[in-house]
Amino acid sequence: MMRQYELLERVNRYNPAADEALLNKAYVYAMHKHGTQVRASGDPYFSHPLEVAAILTDLRLDDATIAVALLHDTIEDTDATRAEIDEMFGPEIGKLVEGLTKIKRLDLVSTRAKQAENFRKLLLAIADDVRVLLVKLADRLHNMRTIRYVPPHKRIAVAEETMEIYGPLAGRMGMQEVREELEELAFRVLNPEAYEAITARLENMRTRNASLIQDIESDLTTRLAENGMQARVSGREKRPYSIFRKMQRKSVSFEQLSDLYGFRVVVDTIDDCYRVLGVIHTTWPTVPGRFKDYISTPKQNDYRSIHTTVVGPSRQRVELQIRTRGMHRVAEYGIAAHALYTDREGGGRNIARLTADSRAYEWLRHTIDLLSEGDNPEEFLENTKLELFHDQVFCFTPKGRLIALPRGATAIDFAYAVHTDVGNTCVGCKVNGRIMPIMTELKNGDEVEIIRSKAQTPPAAWEALAVTGKARAAIRRATREAVRQQYSGLGRHIVERAFQRSGKPLGTEDLEHAVSRLGQPGVEDLLSAVGRGELSSNDVLRAVYPIDVAETEARPAKKAPVRKPKPAASEQGGSLPIRGIEGDLPVRFSPDVGAVPGDRIVGILMPGEGVTIYPIQSPALKEFDDQSERWIDVRWDIDESDPPRFPTQISVAAINEPGSLAQITQAISEADGNIDNIKMLARGNDFHEMIIDLEVHDLKHLTRIIQGLRALPVISEAQRVNG
Template sequence: MIDVEDLIALVRNYNPHTDADLIRRAYAYGQEMHEGQFRQSGEPYFTHPVAVAAILTEQRLDDASIATALLHDTIEDTKSTYSEVARLFGEQIAELVDGVTKLTNLQLSSSEAKQAENFRKLLIAMSRDLRVILVKLADRLHNMRTIKSMRPEKQAQKARETMDIFAPLAGRMGMQWMREELEDLSFRVLNPEGRSSIIRRFITLQKETGDVVHKITADIRLELDKAGIEADVYGRAKKPYSIWRKMQEKDLAFSRLSDIYGFRVITHNEADCYRVLGVIHQRWRAVPGRFKDYISQPKSNGYRSIHTTVSGRDGKRVEVQIRTRQMHEVAEAGVAAHWSYRDGVRAQNPFAVDPARWITTMTERFDNGEDHSEFLENVKLEMYTDQVFCFTPKGDVVQLPKGATPLDYAYAIHTRIGNSCVSAKVDGIRVPLWTRLKNGQSVEIITAEGQRPQATWIDIVVTGRAKSAIRRSLREEDKGRFVKLGQELARVAFEHVGKKATDKALRTAAKTLGLPDSTELLARLGSAELSAGKVVEALYPELASIAPAEEVDARRPVVGLSPGQTYRRANCCQPVPGERIVGITYRGQGVIVHAIDCPALAEFEEQPSRWVDLHWTAGRHPAVHTVSFNVTISNDAGVLGHICTLIGEQKANISDLHFVDRKPDFYRLIIEVDLRDVEHLHNVMTALEAESDVAQLERYRDLSRKP
């Protein structure tokens, strides 16, 4: 364990004016509080807080952060209290220790709903003081370095949590070195055989080629010396997990993987960065599409550097990063550079990002999260993405994650622009909305009044902000229709178990399922975000598993007809079991069954004697009720066959199909499908609406086909 004076010496290396007395008191208090406690390895527990503090000294953090590291487990694991820490070390340190304690207690690998709520708490803690997460990351790093003493199942749980949450969070904060180490330590636990195979192949490669890193580093230094440029050159092989991920993403064998070596050139000023770039491109051939200038277009966490990949010695691809010393400090420390000290004063690094501004950009788009799963998706999208930089027509820069489309760009500008987007121009050329944007492209969005987001857009966009805005717009636009459909689905489901879907029952179910009200429950039921079975189960768990009712006789599916009275479904509205219905008598035709909301019923308002009160027979109806769909699909090979397959997968039969309109880019057709009931109808429509090749879908009701 590091002695207190050695720890103070580590701090004095970058902050000669450190408050040594504060660190001594925090060290002594932490040691006293943890007396008699031991880690799984058998070491005294206090070795852990000291190691965390030492990790923070590598980032040259302030005295408050070092003291917090020494005390970070006292409130949670000892008899210490918040008020005592505040009395002894001040309110600021007490708040930091309390923040770390609360983060430690968050079960980030719990169920999805709980995990999403805990992510919110994590972001709130970060927004109050980002040093809380810096201490927590150092805490996790030391735990991962010493994870072998844990039980195997605990190792796996901690490693998965680290890989899913803490490693990408460190990367998002610009602390790439920490991200790489956390990933590799997790990789060692989760896939030891995979990691060992990478290392073995590396050893074999080094035996065959010699020390490639040393050779290429010497080559770069030689070229810089010829050009009279003073700079430091460093080279290294990439981490095993980084190589493994590239192999998985590109589906390549190790022997075919090229850029497994990385090099950094640290210059004295920004002008030299571009001079070095010129020297490297003159000496070696640049790989197309692998150049990024993060100096002119920095990342939101302050990262600045030039990245280029070239074909180096023996044709091997190598990545070269070029930046100044100040840029390098931010690249190593990320957002933590804001607290870094040099020579006893806070380092005035012009490239360090204000943590308050950074955390605002991280959290502002989650304020309107509609539900747990959506919020969680958005957070993970934000944490895992690399970035591309595009220009507006006026030359302003828009930062987007890798793989973003013009639709993501439109929503990044403003939700209104995204919602009304109809097409886009990239570098002056009109492109499809699903085009993946590249660094440096100029994007122009074309909008139209009356345009609304389409369900297919969800599959096009990649940013959480765009997905959230599209879903919110679709929900608002379709909420009325979904609520109405949800009412029918709820009614049928409750009748199936002998209950009624009363307003009180629905309100209670909504509360049980964690939804704000019964309207939201019905909307989600109608939009297939929630199943009718789940709603019934929430209120009557003992009835949720009741076996399906017997098959209904196809000849008598309707209740309410007089003996010998014939019937048929109306062609105009094509009602199906589960929908409310009414009969209209026709001379010589018996009873025509209409959906209760059919517009054709308006002409019979003054003829009450012709109305017959009907309802569908309870039970499972056969799939003999034909419903027509008006479908617009893209005019591409195999699309129609795929649509037919989707309908078949829902156990529905296509009874007829004819084209209404053919254009170069789309087809419009009427598809007649035989269905069982309203739930079957809903399942088929949901499957079709989710398909990206379906531009538009609606239930086709033709009033000209009245009896």
Template sequence: MPGQSTPVPLSVPDVEELVALVASYNPKSNGDRLRAAYAYGMSMHEGQFRQSGEPYFCHPVAVARILAEQRLDDDTIITALLHDTIEDTKASYSEISSRFGEEVAMLVDGVTKLTNLQLSSLETKQAENFRKLFMAMTKDVRVILVKMSDRLHNMRTIDSMRKEKQQQKARETMDIYAPLAGRMGMQWMREELEDLSFRVLNPEARKSIMVRFIKLQRETGDVIERIMKDMRKVLRKAKIQADVYGRAKKPYSIWRKMEEKQQGFSRLSDIYGFRIIARNEMDCYRALGAIHQRWRAVPGRFKDYISQPKTNGYRSIHTTVSGRDGKRVEVQIRTSEMHDVAERGVAAHWSYRDGMRYENKFAVAPTEWIAALQDTFASEENHEEFLDAVKLEMYSDQVFCFTPKGEVIKLPKGATPIDFGYAIHTRIGSRCVSARVDGVRVPLWTRLKNGQSVEIITAEGQEPQATWVDIVKTGRARAAIRRSLREAESERFAKLGRELARAAFEHVGRKATDKVLDTAAKTLGLDSRLEVLAQLGRAEITAQEVINAVYPELQKVQGDLVPYRRALIGLEPGQSFERAKCCEPLPGERIVGITQRGKGVIVHAINCDELAAYEDQPQRWVDLHWHSGTHEAVYSVTLELTIGNDAGVLGRICTLIGEKKANISDLEFVDRKPDFYRLLVRVELRDVEQLHSLMVMLEAESDVAAISRHRATLLPGGADLGGPSRNVRAKAGVQTP
């Protein structure tokens, strides 16, 4: 049985052992490059130790060995040796790139970023981390292979960690890394990760299974060897050349079956598994026939993944038969190439044979299945829903059903006709009203079985129902249903919101036009006017808030006004100041002063381009800020407006400015066209908040095509080029408080 601990090495394993292991499957491997990476990694981790007391570099070497046992390329092995250097040592990306190449540096950096993901945090954070994890896999799956091997070695040596840390790592491994390994086709790694986690999370249950299994062996003898002998005899009689292997299932696998079937250990029959590795695909089916002739097949326990492979490339025939004494045994039949993919999953893509990359025809290109997995979850906007979908897909088994045209649709076990419809196309799933399975009309909640023919009946106008969320099994269907429900709900509330907005704006003598609502959305930080209306309909915001976003009520001035001469804090006694003509700073904006001979202090906005001219004169800079309180409306600012050339437009614009208590001190047309005017308007304001409110209100007007704050351009040395009449000011964005 698995789970036996190995002694902790007191020194780092010799590099030649690793070089020899890699050379055994890749004779053209660059041993000197591996030795250089080994030496560099050891020097970087020198003086670092694991909690077990062994040198830290033992860990990267062990990770590299795990990957070498999967026959991976030199770059991946080197990445394993260096995978913690950027994170835990003084090594840098650029140094690794210069020494071992850009590809290795990118892989090491990718592993480092994955290591920094806190995958055992809160659910919403965990879901976002899943997204990042899938993005990392899309770039290069070898990043995940290194990380998975890193986790496997950490789980093998978890006993040296604190108990609470062991629990955290084991739960994270059980929830994320083990199912991910299964999804990647690395079944051996999934089983070991699950069992190592099981030993931490439920040691009593694991010990109980181990004790019962040992007792069963004593009572029945070596059942595995006897069944293997019988199978070899049957295959020889049928003149089929094949290798037969048998094993007992892992403790966690046995425990899971006990939990699923609600059976005790004594009643659990299929605790043994056997594999028949045939020479070719035809012999696989011949072997199946021979096994079924000799032993009785268990109904409902047959799956043909050779004719219908899994998305990760897995191919095998699965059957369960009643063996000696009525005991059930599971038999998997496959070729050696299929077995390579079954054991190593996507890692088989990097297989080497005689020093050359070997193209296993059954190995799926890693980017293909990762992209397919990402597409499944791409439409999930809600983080918790995304995480549910991920875990659902991770743990799913598959059934294969047929369309009326004979096309095969792969679905997880327990899927319904609704899942089937969405698997074909989102539109078909959304318009599904009923289904026929094998020609018989069935309810939409019917669970589909292998080999059934399914016909989806649709109707125009049909929309997904809220109850479907609890019926469907696939993440894709749930995502599409939830998205449709959200859209339908938003449309419903948006209609209500539009009526509320219309009534509220009419009450204040305005109209809730699309442009007004667009402005409100921008001010409120919402995505669109439809979102404004939907939130208004859901009572998440009030109509008054929407009105205030475009036409805020004037604040009453409280207390005395701050006079212009006392507007600034930071001046020396008796020191005078002027606002810079280039940026015309307003109270509420961040400012800085520049001393000017004969003019006192010139006050600039902190982001004024003209300040660059004084970077080498720090002695002239003065730290200033505006006095708190309500300032006098004496601060001039120039606005550039483009307005429609219609009767009464300019008058309405001036009236609106007056309503904002802003005085117009100058106005000049700089461009006249038959259909529009462009003009510069100089207004006197209190502060930047009043400017922002004025510009938002003007922007919402249908007759205003464009509005921006104007700034003057100065000649070298700070001389103003002139006032608005010279038309030399440059556009700039609105300064927000």
């Protein structure tokens, strides 16, 4: 276990003005609090926060972050409290330690929900101070380095979480070295057979090509020096997980991979980067389609380099990355590279707080914006996972704005990346000037123009087509809002009719007064609750007129009158059309009897369902006799030039002889009827009875079909069900 003085030495190497008193106090406090606790390996528990602190010294972080690393498990695993840490180390360190503390007492139904809520809490803390992320990644890295001591069932869960969340999160923050090690350790746990196989192949390849890396390094360094450029050239094999991922993505075997070696060329200036590129491309043949310039177009995690692949010595493909020293520091340490030395008064030097002006941190703030929209923790975790995987394509708006999207993204994702309102009103797209399907997968360099309509709302099916978390979350919110408005419209109808029946006036102020009494956030929420059937219209009436309603209810109840059939829609004024009932309420026909044009019809408000259309003669209407506020006068609204079909049922009794069913279906077909279903009710020696579900244009069409059936010699009886 690292000694106290050894930790101070590590910090003093890059920060001679370190606050040794703070670090000593944190060391002693954490060691005392963890006391005799031990890890699964049998080592003292305090060895873990010490190793986390050591990892952060490699990133050259400030004294407060090193102290937080020493203290990060004290609130969670000991009797230490936030108040005590605030008192001893100050509120800044206390806040950071609390941000790293998992939520223990959660009343959640699943482990996944608990994981999601803890992750939400962590990201909120990271958004407030990015040093929380750096400590968390170092914590996870040390836990993965010692994961062999964890029980197997827990080992798998930790490795999966590392692979799905923390590895990609490190990558999105530009911390490539940390990401690669996290993924490598997780891969070793999750797929040990593949790890061992690839490692063995790499060892064989290393034996065969023992001097290849050294030869290329030497050759390239010499050629650059001949052209007046000083450069540091280093080469290495690709890591096993990187190789495995490429084999999976391209569906190739290990032997088919041709670029297993990677080289980095680090120079002083951007101008030198492009001069190096010229030397490389005039020395070795390039591989077409394998050139990327991330200097002119940086990745979202601030990564900048030139990538190219050439056919080097021994006809071996090699990848090269060309960058400046500053770019290399960002590529290795990511957001941690933004730690800046600043001179303080008195000649001391300290590391300032990490700056939040990086593109990677901007992405993190964007992710927190998604969280603030009100999605539940599990949806947030799902959306964040989608955002983490950062293989990207770069597309442009017609005005030249660059939009970075995950590989596989569609025009839907592009629209939401521009702005949520653009996505919600998207009806089509043009890709490179051509009208294309909205689900078109975008490629690097595509220019995308979104076609919009104010009347559009995103279909719920888009959620399955979207790739980005932002698009999915926005579509889900828009769908919820559309459903909410639909229920709100239905609830308004029900409430207005209840007030009309009682003879009481209803205004917006009355509903606002009822909101608090009924425990609803707002008027629209109240109406939605009525539309969903969670509140009754009488509850609203009582909330607005509590005394009057109480007096009415105290009177002797009268027998509800039997409701007479309402007159046909054509005899009523101000009737609602079936299509486009105000408020865009959902409309459906009674599943039992249906209705066809020519029938006198009535609409019944169904809480949570919309409006159901019944023929006026339907026996099912008896159950609504005492609920007059739910009855709506409706009319047919038929385009006679293109009449649609409507559902209905007929019952048929036919002679039981071969070919009788064929005659029935032929007669219906010749009369232009459409059979949906045939259900046999009874079958005897002489007759069989059946119910036939039909689709017809109108009542005249139905009558013609029934008359045609009755004319058949095999038919004993044919009539409309409930007609």
